Amino acid sequence: MKRLITCVLIAGSFALFADVPGSSDSNILSRYTASTIIEYDVIEGSYDFIYASVDKIKRDVSFESSVRFTGTGQKITYEMPRGVSREEAFRWYTAQLDRLGGTMLFSCEGPDCGRATIWASQIFRIRSLSAPDRQQSYAAYVLGEGSDQTLIALYVVERGNKRVNAHIEEVKPNGPVTFDENRGFADSLNATGIAVIRNVTPKRDGSIDADAKKVISAIAKQMLNLVNRDIYVVCHLHASGGADPLIEASGRCAEEVAGQLAAEASIEPKAMGVGPLLPVEGRKLSRVEVVVPSLMRQVSR
Numbered sequence: 001m002k003r004l005i006t007c008v009l010i011a012g013s014f015a016l017f018a019d020v021p022g023s024s025d026s027n028i029l030s031r032y033t034a035s036t037i038i039e040y041d042v043i044e045g046s047y048d049f050i051y052a053s054v055d056k057i058k059r060d061v062s063f064e065s066s067v068r069f070t071g072t073g074q075k076i077t078y079e080m081p082r083g084v085s086r087e088e089a090f091r092w093y094t095a096q097l098d099r100l101g102g103t104m105l106f107s108c109e110g111p112d113c114g115r116a117t118i119w120a121s122q123i124f125r126i127r128s129l130s131a132p133d134r135q136q137s138y139a140a141y142v143l144g145e146g147s148d149q150t151l152i153a154l155y156v157v158e159r160g161n162k163r164v165n166a167h168i169e170e171v172k173p174n175g176p177v178t179f180d181e182n183r184g185f186a187d188s189l190n191a192t193g194i195a196v197i198r199n200v201t202p203k204r205d206g207s208i209d210a211d212a213k214k215v216i217s218a219i220a221k222q223m224l225n226l227v228n229r230d231i232y233v234v235c236h237l238h239a240s241g242g243a244d245p246l247i248e249a250s251g252r253c254a255e256e257v258a259g260q261l262a263a264e265a266s267i268e269p270k271a272m273g274v275g276p277l278l279p280v281e282g283r284k285l286s287r288v289e290v291v292v293p294s295l296m297r298q299v300s301r
Helices: 002-016 086-099 116-123 185-192 210-221 243-265
Strands: 036-050 054-057 060-063 066-079 103-109 136-143 150-158 164-173 194-196 232-236 270-275 287-291
Touching: 036 150, 036 164, 054 116, 086 103, 086 136, 086 150, 086 164, 116 136, 116 150, 185 194, 210 243, 232 243, 243 270, 243 287
Parallel strands: 232 270
Antiparallel strands: 036 066, 054 060, 066 164, 103 136, 136 150, 150 164, 194 287, 232 287
């Protein structure tokens, strides 16, 4: 009899850790080791893809940047094994998206994401994502281009019971979706003192093409409130070859961008080219950043 009870308990314990019936893993991302699917649904028809923090004004949910389209996809909620932190789970998925060449449209941590109750109850409508505001992470990515796009929303929380859940929504639009990737540029710059100018990638010789110059013109209009600040344009350039030529080329890039901003926004940014010396978490990402040191947060250790 004891043996029978033991067998039943063992069988029950395996059932507790089984994925919900009818669920399926992400088509793009590998699940965290030993995690379990606890919620699953398909996406068909109209979909709102959010790339901003959320808030509530009276009874209406509010967010600055989103795009509505029709498409198909799936919603998957994973429960992490005990002992896995929210930060670990979030890095697990964002690292995969970065390796796949995804474009991050928006990312936030803690209260910067807005109210967690809104994400759980009114955006995703999943109770198991309920968490304190300080224990949430969100990222919105785009993979591919044109008819081969996939949009991915990633939301990771640590609940009050210390369990970490990761929610993924991946959707293929029925037609190409376009974004204003720099819409939140001014907010990011004013909040953190540093912001990447999206869709401005310097060429190997440090030059900037005509499309990038149009983006910079739009950015200039968002910087009119920074006239009396010390501002730096920092150009990062990664390519084959030695560091010195890349640093020199990135200097030309920074000078060109700083010159255009000075002409169009009446500011006086300083140019700095760092070539390949400052990768992002080990990734060789050519980019242009605007830095306002007086607005940067001081992190105590």
